[in-house]
Amino acid sequence: xxxxxxKIFTNKAISIATFLGGPIAxxxxxxxxxxxxxxxxxxxxxxxIGIISTFFLFVGIFMIPEHIIDKIPQPxxxxxxxAIIAGLVEKLQGQKIKDFLLEDGQKASNWHAAGxxxxxxxxxxxxxxxxxxxxxxxxxxxxxxxxxxxxLHYSKDIEDLKTERIxxxxxxxxxxxxxxxxxxFLNTEGNFYRLKFVLTDTSILSDTMLLSEFNGxxxxxxxxxxxxxxxxxxxxxxxxxxxxxxxDLEPDNQQIYEPLLYLQRYHINDFQTIFYNSSMPIEDVxxxxxxxxxxxxxxxxxxxIDIVFLNTEPDYTIKFFVVKDLWQNTGVTNRLKSTxxxxxxxxxxxxxxxxxxxxxxxxxxxx
Numbered sequence: 271x272x273x274x275x276x277k278i279f280t281n282k283a284i285s286i287a288t289f290l291g292g293p294i295a296x297x298x299x300x301x302x303x304x305x306x307x308x309x310x311x312x313x314x315x316x317x318x319i320g321i322i323s324t325f326f327l328f329v330g331i332f333m334i335p336e337h338i339i340d341k342i343p344q345p346x347x348x349x350x351x352x353a354i355i356a357g358l359v360e361k362l363q364g365q366k367i368k369d370f371l372l373e374d375g376q377k378a379s380n381w382h383a384a385g386x387x388x389x390x391x392x393x394x395x396x397x398x399x400x401x402x403x404x405x406x407x408x409x410x411x412x413x414x415x416x417x418x419x420x421x422l423h424y425s426k427d428i429e430d431l432k433t434e435r436i437x438x439x440x441x442x443x444x445x446x447x448x449x450x451x452x453x454x455f456l457n458t459e460g461n462f463y464r465l466k467f468v469l470t471d472t473s474i475l476s477d478t479m480l481l482s483e484f485n486g487x488x489x490x491x492x493x494x495x496x497x498x499x500x501x502x503x504x505x506x507x508x509x510x511x512x513x514x515x516x517x518d519l520e521p522d523n524q525q526i527y528e529p530l531l532y533l534q535r536y537h538i539n540d541f542q543t544i545f546y547n548s549s550m551p552i553e554d555v556x557x558x559x560x561x562x563x564x565x566x567x568x569x570x571x572x573x574x575i576d577i578v579f580l581n582t583e584p585d586y587t588i589k590f591f592v593v594k595d596l597w598q599n600t601g602v603t604n605r606l607k608s609t610x611x612x613x614x615x616x617x618x619x620x621x622x623x624x625x626x627x628x629x630x631x632x633x634x635x636x637x
Contacts, residue, residue: 277375277376278303278306278375279382281367283299284300285359288351288356291388291390292324292348292390292394293319293351293355294320294321294324295320296320296390297317297319298386298390300320303363328397409457410424411425412424412425412426412430414434415437419449419451420441420452420453423456433456435495435549436456436501439494458499461500463500464501465504469506472505475505488502493533493547494547495548502516527632528632529545533547533578536552539571542562544558544578545576545579550581557616557617565612575591577590584621585622586620587625589626589634590624603626610622625637
C-alpha cells in the first residue's frame with residue numbers, strides 16, 4: 271500500500287484504523303504523522319509502543335476468565351482501546367494536525383486508514399494464533415507427543431516420568447491409532463487423574479457402543495499402569511470450558527476376572543498363561559515361566575493355570591487363583607510362598623507381594 275508522506279491522518283481516521291486493527295495499526299499511523307511533522311524519534315517510538323500495547327492487550331484478554339469474557343459484547347473492548355488512543359492522539363498530535371491542515375496540508379482518506387486497519391487486523395490474527403500455540407493452557411502447562419498426530423497436555427504437578435509412562439501405554443494400546451490429530455488433557459482431580467478427550471459433537475455421550483470402548487480403554491490404562499491414583503476418562507469442549515464425565519457401563523461378562531481382559535498375555539503352553547501389565551519387563555515374565563516349568567509338581571503341564579504378574583512400583587505383585595476354601599490350607603499357601611521364593615531365586619531381586627484370588631467371587635487376600 272502506497273502512502274504519501276505529506277498527507278496527515280486525522281484523529282477520526284486513526285480511530286477507524288484502531289477499531290479495526292488495534293493498537294498496532296494506531297501506532298503505525300501515529301508514526302506516519304510524526305514523520306510528516308519531522309519527528310523521527312517519536313515515529314520509531316510510536317511503532318514500538320503500538321506493538322507492545324498489542325501484546326499486553328492480548329495478555330490482559332487471556333487473563334480474563336472465560337465465563338466473564340463471554341458476557342462482554344464484542345465491540346466493547348475495541349471501543350475502549352479506541353477511545354483511549356483517540357484521547358492520546360488528541361493530546362499528542364491534535365494541535366499539530368489542525369495547524370498542518372490550516373496550512374493547506376492534505377489529509378489521508380478514511381478508506382486509506384481503514385486499509386491500514388485491516389492490515390493491523392491481519393497482524394493481530396497472526397499474533398493471536400502464535401499466542402494460542404505458545405502460551406500453555408492453565409492447568410496443562412506441559413505436553414508430550416504420544417505419536418506424530420497425538421499430543422498429551424498435562425499439569426506441571428504431574429511428574430514427567432509418570433506422564434511418559436501414561437503416554438507410552440496409550441500408544442501401546444492402539445486406541446488412538448489412525449487419528450489424524452488429537453489433543454488429550456491430563457490433570458489431577460482429587461484422588462484420581464482425569465484424562466480428557468476433546469468433543470466436537472456431544473452426541474457421542476449417548477452412544478453406548480462408543481462409551482463401551484472408552485470404558486474398556488480406561489480399564490486398560492488402569493490395569494496396565496498401576497499408578498498411585500486411578501485414571502478416569504472424561505470429555506471437554508474445544509475451549510476446555512465444559513467437562514463431561516464418562517458413564518460407567520456394567521461389564522458384559524461378570525464370570526471373568528476383569529483385569530485378564532486388559533493385561534498382556536504370555537502363554538507358557540496351551541493350558542498355562544501369565545497375564546502381565548505393560549510396565550513389566552518381559553525378561554522377568556520369562557523368569558516366572560522358567561520357574562513354573564521347573565516346578566512341575568506344583569504346576570502340572572495339563573492343568574489350566576492363570577497367573578497375574580504385575581509391576582506395581584516399586585515392588586512386584588503376583589496373583590494366583592485359589593478357591594476361598596483353601597486360603598487357610600497351609601499346604602497350599604506354603605507351596606505358593608515357595609513358588610515366589612523360587613521366582614526371586616531365578617534372578618528377580620524385587621520384593622514380590624503374594625495375593626490369592628477366589629475363582630468364583632474374585633475376592634482377593636494378600637498373604
